Amino acid sequence: MIDNGKVDNMPSDYSDSNEISTASSKTIATEIHAYYIHEIVVALGCLLRWSKPNKGLDEVVKWIASDKFALSKIKSIAASKKEEVSRLLTDSIRETQYRLDVTAIKASIRTLLHSSQSKRNNLMKFVEAILAGDPSQAGAVKTLRDDLMKKTIELGYPIPIMPQPTSAQVAEINKQQKNPVKLLSVTTTIRKLAIKLNQGELVFDKQTFELGIKNEVLKFFTEEETKKLGDLFPKHLQEGIALGFLNFGLCRRNNGWHKDSNGRDIVDLNNSSPE
Numbered sequence: 280m281i282d283n284g285k286v287d288n289m290p291s292d293y294s295d296s297n298e299i300s301t302a303s304s305k306t307i308a309t310e311i312h313a314y315y316i317h318e319i320v321v322a323l324g325c326l327l328r329w330s331k332p333n334k335g336l337d338e339v340v341k342w343i344a345s346d347k348f349a350l351s352k353i354k355s356i357a358a359s360k361k362e363e364v365s366r367l368l369t370d371s372i373r374e375t376q377y378r379l380d381v382t383a384i385k386a387s388i389r390t391l392l393h394s395s396q397s398k399r400n401n402l403m404k405f406v407e408a409i410l411a412g413d414p415s416q417a418g419a420v421k422t423l424r425d426d427l428m429k430k431t432i433e434l435g436y437p438i439p440i441m442p443q444p445t446s447a448q449v450a451e452i453n454k455q456q457k458n459p460v461k462l463l464s465v466t467t468t469i470r471k472l473a474i475k476l477n478q479g480e481l482v483f484d485k486q487t488f489e490l491g492i493k494n495e496v497l498k499f500f501t502e503e504e505t506k507k508l509g510d511l512f513p514k515h516l517q518e519g520i521a522l523g524f525l526n527f528g529l530c531r532r533n534n535g536w537h538k539d540s541n542g543r544d545i546v547d548l549n550n551s552s553p554e
Contacts, residue, residue, distance in 0.1 A: 290491055304360045307352045308367035312375075316525050317387040317394075317553050318402050319372055321423070322382035325406050329419035340369055342405050362415045374458055375465050380441040383469050383526060385552065388426045389434050389476075390528035393470050399427050438473040449499045458507065460515035461522075465537045468523025476527075476548055485536050485544035489520055528552045 314317070324340045344350050344365070351365060376383075391399055406423055408515070410416040426434065444452065452459045471492060475483060493516060497505065505512055522532075528551035529535030536546045 290319060304356060305367055307356055307360075308364050308371055310398070311343065311352055311364075311368055312371045313351050313522075313525055314348055315346070317344065317528070318377065318393050318405075320376065320383050320387040320526065321391065321402060321427075322406060322409075323372075323376060323379055324381075325419050325423060326409065327379065328411070329410060329415040336372060338367065338409050340372070342409075343368075346401075348457045374456055375462060375519075380466075380499070381439045382441045382473050383466070385426075385438045386432065386469055386473055386526050389425075389438065390526070390551050390553050391427060392429055392434070395549050398553070405429060405477070411538040413497060426444070437477040440470060440473055440477070441496070443470070444499075453460040458515055460500075460512055462512050464492060464496050464500050464516045464519025464551055465522045465526075467492050468520050469526050471495075472523065472529075485546045490524075490544040492516075492520055 292451065295385050319339055322342070323335060326335045326338065344353065344404060353361060356364065391402070403420070403424060407416065410419055413419075444466075449459075449463070452462060456462050459469065471488065475481070475488075496516060496519075508515075523545075524535060527535075527548065529548070530547065531537075533552045534550045535552075536544045539545045
């Protein structure tokens with residue numbers, strides 16, 4: 280389990296001399312973040328809206344790290360890297376969920392509707408437990424249950440679309456975030472995917488879509504800032520786009536996109552799946 284930035288409760292027979300693999304800490308943290316991205320978004324959204332100020336990221340990270348998939352990944356690295364995985368996971372969540380809003384939250388809930396009942400039950404239990412004793416618990420749990428426990432795979436209403444950040448907000452992001460390109464590409468991707476979904480355009484050309492994201496993100500930066508980033512700009516842009524797609528349960532392995540007869544990647548929002 281991760282507690283106060285540290286991972287503990289590891290098996291007693293596990294040590295540096297007993298390494299199972301040499302997987303990098305960053306790779307493990309990235310895989311854990313990607314696997315639990317929907318739970319992270321929804322849980323943080325509930326805590327930010329409903330809970331006391333001292334609850335949030337730390338509680339979510341602890342919960343994730345105690346789950347089966349995360350534990351299996353943590354066990355695959357040297358004991359000396361446990362704290363590093365904890366820090367990298369927390370940093371990754373913080374840098375990409377900095378502007379967590381209703382668009383991202385509803386998108387993740389919609390994706391979780393395509394998941395197993397047990398996966399949704401676990402999230403409900405966590406939110407209920409973490410809010411135990413808070414006056415807001417009943418309202419928070421009811422609001423989440425009404426969405427998350429639907430018998431359909433769609434929300435039944437349009438995802439609310441938050442506006443793009445203002446110049447002042449972008450300036451704040453640039454000041455506070457070490458990777459603003461990635462963050463802004465995540466939020467832009469989620470926003471544009473939500474618009475596609477609301478408009479009923481569930482199947483579309485991936486390259487054209489990503490070009491639109493690039494053009495929007497470029498507007499947030501001066502030409503000088505873009506040149507200064509060099510090759511890091513397209514790298515961070517693509518990392519953000521990939522996370523935005525994951526927020527909607529889209530990746531190649533689950534046919535979130537596939538090749539058409541002309542060899543172009545076609546996105547299909549019908550294939551959203553968090554598993």
